[in-house]
Amino acid sequence: QQPxxxxxxxxxxxGEDAVINCSSSKALYSVHWYRQKHGEAPVxxxxxxxxxxxKGHEKISASFNEKKQQSSLYLTxxxxxxxxxxxxxxxxxxxxxxxxxxxxxxxxxxxxP
Amino acid sequence: xxxxxxxxxxxxxxxxxxxTLQCTQDMNHNYMYWYRQDPGMGLxxxxxxxxxxxxxxxxxxxxxxxxxxxxxDFPLRLELAAPSQTSVYFCASxxxxxxxxxxxxxxxxxxxxx
Numbered sequence: 122q123q124p125x126x127x128x129x130x131x132x133x134x135x136g137e138d139a140v141i142n143c144s145s146s147k148a149l150y151s152v153h154w155y156r157q158k159h160g161e162a163p164v165x166x167x168x169x170x171x172x173x174x175x176k177g178h179e180k181i182s183a184s185f186n187e188k189k190q191q192s193s194l195y196l197t198x199x200x201x202x203x204x205x206x207x208x209x210x211x212x213x214x215x216x217x218x219x220x221x222x223x224x225x226x227x228x229x230x231x232x233x234p
Numbered sequence: 235x236x237x238x239x240x241x242x243x244x245x246x247x248x249x250x251x252x253x254t255l256q257c258t259q260d261m262n263h264n265y266m267y268w269y270r271q272d273p274g275m276g277l278x279x280x281x282x283x284x285x286x287x288x289x290x291x292x293x294x295x296x297x298x299x300x301x302x303x304x305x306x307d308f309p310l311r312l313e314l315a316a317p318s319q320t321s322v323y324f325c326a327s328x329x330x331x332x333x334x335x336x337x338x339x340x341x342x343x344x345x346x347x348x
Contacts, residue, residue, distance in 0.1 A: 123276065153336060162324060163277070165336035208276060210337075221267065221292065222337070224277040 122147050124211045126225035133199050133232050141194040141228045143209030152185055152192040153210040153222055156203075163208060166194075171214065196230070204232045236260050240325050240340035247315040247347045255310040255343050257325030265328045266308040267337070268292075268300065270321040277324065283308055284331075315347045 124145045131139050143152060151170050155163040169185035169192055181203075185192045196203055206229045210222035241256045259266065264285050269277040279292030283302040297319060299311040308327075312319060322344050326337040 151334070155337075162339035162341050163337075165338070168334060168336055170334070210277075212331075221279055221282050223279070223293075224269075226274060226276040 123223055124209055124225040126207075126209060126228050128228060129226070130229040131231070133230070135201060135232055135234055136198055137232075139196045139199060139230060141196075141207050141209075141230070143192045143194070143211070143225055145190045145211050147190065147211075148214035149185075149187070149190050149192075149211050150214040151212040152183075153212075154183055154192075154194050155208045155210065155224075156205045157208065157227070158205040199230075199232045201232050201234065204230055206230070238325055238327055238338050238340035240323075240343050242343060243341065244344050245346070247312075247345065249315060249317065249347060251315050252311070252313050253315070253345075255312070255323055255325075255345075257308045257310065257340060258306050259308075259325075259327040259338070260306065261327060261329070261338065262305065263327035263329050263338070264305065265330060265335075266302065267326045267328075268298070268308070268310045269324045269326065270294065271324060271342075272321050280310065280323075312345075317347050319345065320347045321345060 127142045154166040157163040171187045180197045183194045206227040208227045210224045238259045267282045268280040278294045281300040283289045324342050325340040328335045328337050
C-alpha cells in the first residue's frame with residue numbers, strides 16, 4: 122500500500138519553514154526519508170522506527186506518530202540546497218519490518234532566494 | 235568507494251529488443267533492489283534480493299528478470315522491450331533489511347523504448 126504524501130508541492134523563500142507529511146493506511150514499523158535532486162539519485166536522509174521517535178539531521182528533523190501511522194519531515198530555515206523532491210518510504214509492522222520499502226509519490230520542494 | 239554503479243546511463247531500445255541493465259556495489263551489502271521511477275509516481279519496486287542466489291518479485295515484475303550470482307552484482311534483464319517500460323531505473327542496496335538501514339541508490343539508467 123503506497124503511503125500518501127502531502128503536500129504534492131511547496132514553494133518557499135530562503136529562511137522559511139516547511140512540513141511534509143507521509144501517511145499510511147497500514148501499521149508501520151519504520152519510515153525512511155530521502156531527497157532527490159533533479160536528474161540525480163535519491164539520497165538517504167534518516168530512518169524513524171515505531172515508538173514516536175524524533176530525529177534530526179542539521180536543520181531537517183522528522184517525527185513518527187505510530188498511532189496515526191504518520192511521519193512528518195520538518196525543514197527549518199530552509200536553504201537553496203534543500204530544493205528537490207522528498208520521498209518517504211515505509212516498512213510495514215508485520216513481522217517486525219520487511220526487506221523492502223514502499224515509496225510515496227514525492228513532495229517537490231522549491232526554495233527561492 | 236564507488237558505492238552503487240549502474241550502466242548504461244542512457245539507452246534507447248526498439249520495441250521487442252532485449253537488454254541488461256547492470257548494477258554493482260562495492261559496500262558488501264546483502265540486500266539489493268531494482269526500482270523504476272515514472273514522472274509523478276514515485277519509486278516502484280521491480281525485484282529485490284536478500285543475498286546471492288535469492289531473488290523475489292516486487293510490485294511490478296512483469297517483463298523483467300533478475301539474477302544474483304554474487305554479492306556485488308544484480309543485473310536486470312528486459313527480454314522484449316515495450317513502450318510501457320520507458321522509465322528511469324534505479325538500483326539500490328542496503329546492508330540489511332529496511333528496518334534500520336538506509337538505501338544507497340545508483341545514479342540511474344534512463345531507458346526509452348520506441
